[in-house]
Amino acid sequence: MKAPRALLFTGLAIAAYAAQAHHSFAMFDFEKTTEVEGVVREMRFAAPHVWIYVTVKDPAKGEVDFGIEGAAPNTLLRAGWKRDSIRSGDVVKVKVHPLRDGAPGGSLVDITVNGKAVGGAR
Amino acid sequence: MDILNFGNNSGAVGGLEMRNTRSLFRCLAAAGILLVCVPALAAEPEKPLQSSVGDQMADLGPRRPAKPAPASTFPHGRDGKPDLTGIWFAGIRDFVTLDDRRIDIPLTPDYAAVRARRVKAMDDGKPLPDYVSTCQAFGMPRLMSYGVMEFVHRPEQLWVISEVMHEVRRVYLDGKPHGEWQESTFGGVSTGHWEGDTLVIETRKLRPGFMSMTGIPYSDRMVVTERIRMVNRDALENEMTLTDPVALSRPWKVMHRYERKEPGYEIGEFICNEYNVSGGTPADVDPRKDLPLSAISGAP
Numbered sequence: 001m002k003a004p005r006a007l008l009f010t011g012l013a014i015a016a017y018a019a020q021a022h023h024s025f026a027m028f029d030f031e032k033t034t035e036v037e038g039v040v041r042e043m044r045f046a047a048p049h050v051w052i053y054v055t056v057k058d059p060a061k062g063e064v065d066f067g068i069e070g071a072a073p074n075t076l077l078r079a080g081w082k083r084d085s086i087r088s089g090d091v092v093k094v095k096v097h098p099l100r101d102g103a104p105g106g107s108l109v110d111i112t113v114n115g116k117a118v119g120g121a122r
Numbered sequence: 123m124d125i126l127n128f129g130n131n132s133g134a135v136g137g138l139e140m141r142n143t144r145s146l147f148r149c150l151a152a153a154g155i156l157l158v159c160v161p162a163l164a165a166e167p168e169k170p171l172q173s174s175v176g177d178q179m180a181d182l183g184p185r186r187p188a189k190p191a192p193a194s195t196f197p198h199g200r201d202g203k204p205d206l207t208g209i210w211f212a213g214i215r216d217f218v219t220l221d222d223r224r225i226d227i228p229l230t231p232d233y234a235a236v237r238a239r240r241v242k243a244m245d246d247g248k249p250l251p252d253y254v255s256t257c258q259a260f261g262m263p264r265l266m267s268y269g270v271m272e273f274v275h276r277p278e279q280l281w282v283i284s285e286v287m288h289e290v291r292r293v294y295l296d297g298k299p300h301g302e303w304q305e306s307t308f309g310g311v312s313t314g315h316w317e318g319d320t321l322v323i324e325t326r327k328l329r330p331g332f333m334s335m336t337g338i339p340y341s342d343r344m345v346v347t348e349r350i351r352m353v354n355r356d357a358l359e360n361e362m363t364l365t366d367p368v369a370l371s372r373p374w375k376v377m378h379r380y381e382r383k384e385p386g387y388e389i390g391e392f393i394c395n396e397y398n399v400s401g402g403t404p405a406d407v408d409p410r411k412d413l414p415l416s417a418i419s420g421a422p
Contacts, residue, residue, distance in 0.1 A: 022286055022394065023255030024335045026244040046397035048257065048286075074285065074390035100247035 022048045022072075028097040028107040036066050036106075040090045045073055045083045052108070054092055067105040068096055080119040090114055188357030188379070193319055196352050201277035203316055204352040209272045209387050210380040232414040233339045233369045240337030240412070252332045252409045253308065257394035260287050261308030262325050263346045263362060264333050267378055272389050280314065280321070285389045293323050301327060306342045306419075314348075323348040330417035332409065340369045341417035356382040368416045 038056035050070040058064045070076065073083075086092065090113045096106025111118055199205040229237060243250045253259055260268065265284055274281040280293040293312040294300045301311030306329045314323035325346040332339055344366040353359055358380040365373045415421045 022257075023252075024244055024249035026249045027247050029247070044397050047392045048394045048396075048398055051397065051399065072286070072392065074392060077390065 025097075025107055027099055027101070029100045030097050030107075032098055033095050033109055034098050034106065035093060035095050037093045038066065038091075040086055040088050040092055041065065042088060043086045045076075045086075047073055050076060052086060052092070052094070052111070054094060056104070064104045066094075068094055068108050068111075069105070070108040085118045086111070086113055188353040188359075188381075191354035193352075196355050199275060199277050203277070203321075204319055206273045206275040206280060206321070206350070206352065206358065209270060209383040209389065210358060211270050211383055212266065212268055212378060212380050214269060227338055228371045228374055229338070230369060230371050232416065236339045236412060236414060237337055240332075244336060249335070250337065250409075250412060252335055252337060254287065254335065256409065257287075257398045259308035260284065260289055261331050262291070262310050262312070262328055263364060264331075265289055265291060265309065266348065266360060266362070267333075270383065270387075270389065283389065286392050287394055288392055295321075310346070317349075320349050320351040323350065330410070330413050337412070339413050339417060340364070340366050341414075342419050343367050344369065368414075 036054060036056050038054040040052060041055045042051075042053040044051040044053075049072055052068040052070060054066045054068065056064045056066045076085075092111055092113050094106075094111045095109040097109060098106040193204065197205040197207070227234075227237070240250050249255070253261060254264070259265075265271075265282065265287075268284075268286065270285045272281075272283045272285075274283065278294070278296040280295060282291040282293070283289070284291075289309070291309050291312065293314045295314050295316075297315065300313055304311060304327060306327045308329055308331070310325040310328040312323050312325040314321050316322070323346075325348075328340070328342055328344055328346070330340060330342045330344075344364060347363045347365075349361040349363075351359055360378040360380065361375065362378060363373050363375050364370060410418075
């Protein structure tokens with residue numbers, strides 16, 4: 001069976017946490033998945049976990065800096081990511097498990113960059 | 123006595139903590155099948171764990187004991203003993219993570235209270251820091267429970283090198299005393315000897331700490347005894363016995379299973395403090411403050 005790419009990637013993101021999480025993810029609400037869309041301000045492809053900061057336009061609050069925690073770099077590299085798979089200025093759609101406390105951030109579930117899944121070379 | 127089992131095929135939920143595990147189990151099951159080849163995971167039932175009764179240990183759930191093969195098929199070192207060199211996957215349960223509140227760990231009351239407080243903090247979405255979340259070290263026994271590690275085995279010494287946390291553990295096999303000058307450390311002092319084809323390792327001089335990210339506390343008097351044996355050339359079992367005169371009311375036995383990674387698999391760099399900004403892990407909080415005073419020898 002060939003898995004749809006989106007599903008594959010969803011699986012990747014979650015499995016990645018499981019494979020390399022060095023701390024608890026209890027601050028994220030795994031019962032909820034929300035989607036944010038915006039422009040990448042900064043990508044920190046670094047241990048222990050990658051972080052993607054996205055500027056999101058919020059109708060009520062204006063521009064909001066949204067922090068997304070991903071997996072460990074090694075896990076993502078083994079799954080086909082590159083250090084520059086996501087760059088500043090990229091337009092991204094991101095599914096996250098949001099922070100429980102309502103702060104603008106979440107745990108990465110799935111991301112598309114300029115309309116494409118991340119994973120292979122760019 | 124039954125022992126608690128931590129299989130390397132059963133733990134794709136490890137490393138994630140949350141109150142309601144049901145939906146995550148399913149997500150991760152899909153992830154496991156597609157990407158991390160965790161064959162038993164899809165079938166992993168959501169059954170509650172049995173409670174421990176007396177010294178009957180709870181069974182953590184599905185696991186896959188490896189198929190035994192004759193020792194003649196193992197790689198051997200120049201001392202004629204099984205050569206444990208290789209890259210091994212311990213699973214991702216992180217000793218006891220998601221499931222640990224469902225296991226009856228024989229903690230004494232003070233230590234059970236710390237654990238309960240830390241589990242509640244996790245349930246409240248505000249996990250308390252530990253030595254791993256603050257990028258310090260797994261230490262023993264946690265190191266031997268998690269992720270990918272490389273064993274470099276010479277007859278006189280075994281080195282265990284983890285990917286996550288970049289930790290190096292030295293196990294002295296030369297029969298001489300070691301670490302006499304050292305104070306207590308995260309990894310302690312490990313010496314080992316062979317009983318037949320089983321490598322028996324004893325670890326002492328540990329710093330007090332937590333066995334898991336949920337927080338199972340132990341004192342600096344804990345002794346970890348491991349019995350590591352090759353089941354077949356691609357599988358190891360590590361039967362671990364933990365004794366602690368203040369934290370545990372009786373010896374606690376757990377089984378870790380390791381699976382050899384595929385040929386060509388390489389350990390990567392992991393500099394934990396490169397960018398550790400994860401929530402719930404402020405670097406200025408000392409995890410030691412969360413331990414009972416009895417965990418620290420000589421504490422007032």
